[in-house]
Amino acid sequence: MTSLTRLSLTSAVEGLRARTFSSAELTRAHLDAIAAARALNAFILETPESAMAMAAASDERLRRGEGGSLEGAPLGVKDLFCTKGVRSTAGSRILGNFTPTYESTVTANLWRDGAVMLGKLNMDEFAMGSSNETSAFGPVINPWRSSASNRPLTPGGSSGGSAAAVAADLALAATATDTGGSIRQPASLTGTVGMKPTYGRCSRWGIVAFASSLDQAGPLAKTVGDAALLLKSMSGHDPKDSTSLTAETPDFPAFVGKSVKGLRIGVPKEYRVDGMPAEIDQLWATGIEWLREAGCEIVEVSLPHTKYALPAYYIIAPAEASSNLARYDGMRYGARVEGASLSDVYQLTRAAGFGDEVKRRVLIGTYVLSAGYYDAYYLKALKVRRRIADDFDQAFGKVDALLTPTAPSAAFGLGENSADPIAMYLNDIFTVTVNLAGLPAISVPGGLDSQGLPLGLQLIGRALDEATLFSLAGAVEKAAAFTARPEQWW
């Protein structure tokens, strides 16, 4: 039933409600596609039995004319979300066979609305990476291949499993998380739509913590409308997360397709960086034209501290990570390596359980927080963070949203950037600013490069103004008419 996996989430939900097909049929079609796509390594854990049970329960509700906004729709879940009774790894060895006895708020919201879980999706270890190569379960392979060669490409990271699964039609949509670009960069590299909402829009409760002041959950989907539908279900105030916002969740899907006439769009000149491929610059110019033709007014703006966002991030995120990851001590859950003393157990457990990139970041974080360096590094980074947030505040005094490229390159080869940490960090150059400022942003496919690989455009909005972003992203989607699909080789 290939055709069922080709559906958008929105049309699948409509078809289920009209009882054109059942959730059991739809779910089975996706499970078959997953079983045939193991070469992509998108899933860490497939849960076919519980998926079919959830589908049967959905069919029963649909038969009675009941059911929520996602009733019967099979989705994938990034393995950073704790799922009750289903092993959750965060892409790390250190969690061992950790099987949560509770459900994350975001996934609980999805099940409340009737969604069906297909399994847990691969990711960079603790969401630290931009290529999925830091996963303890091996890298995800991008379903897209260059027209020039068959070498395996990265789907991006850290939500690489989510992006690859959606791009390869293994799930109607997927949950993901974004700390520095981990939803938007993979979306750009796989021709999918990914939104990082405003910090606090989605509860972080039950999501394995990386950098708590930056982490935010969001959807990865096939269309802008699908992303809006999924985000609406994921969002909402949660008293269990003290940073969860009390704002009402708007009816996001209603904003897709709305006119964007008269909106002012800022083009930040600092996002024109050295060494960026001409094709990305060109796509950016095309995106500007699309929005102009849709009736937007284009305004050049300046975000002068843009170049300092990545170095500030690589103090703040590792500092928070070193603190968050202190909990992995081999005592209460996860893997334990026995040793002669308590300190031995700690040190051997963490040496065996963490991969190289995680260790690197924990060490950096520990260093910048240690006595004598706190002011020079950590405090300085928090002040620069304020400057970056102020830049956005000033820009949003003049414009309603910003348009930029999502990533500085198309999908690159596995192993290509893994030798040099800084080269890998530069992948997030256009996305990380938004995490520091706590703002929403969405990546939409804009077109293909000369090698036939997808490139994304990013729209950045005011805090809590995802609705305008969905309207603008809808306009870009319509103008781009992006219908390209990866040729099935797996």
Place this chain on the structure above:
Amino acid sequence: MAIDVDTVRKVANLAQIREPDDRLEALAKELSGILQWIEQLDEVDTTGVAPMTSAVAMPAPMREDVVTEGGDAAAILANAPATRNGFFVVPKVVE
């Protein structure tokens, strides 16, 4: 600032991660490279700038100081590497 092998050893110890001696040199080089790249932040004038400690412009919410959950010892112990009689089993701390 360049980080030397002794500093890496000290930081790894603070972070409770055992790093073999033959890894320290390479780690020192990697971490120094990252920190030198980070030091471009010194170009930014942050005089009088208040550090941004939260991504949300909202005060921390208050709640009633009451017990909201508990009595879940079995669930809490469910993933422990070692338990006995409803307790975590950990290495001996006091000799």
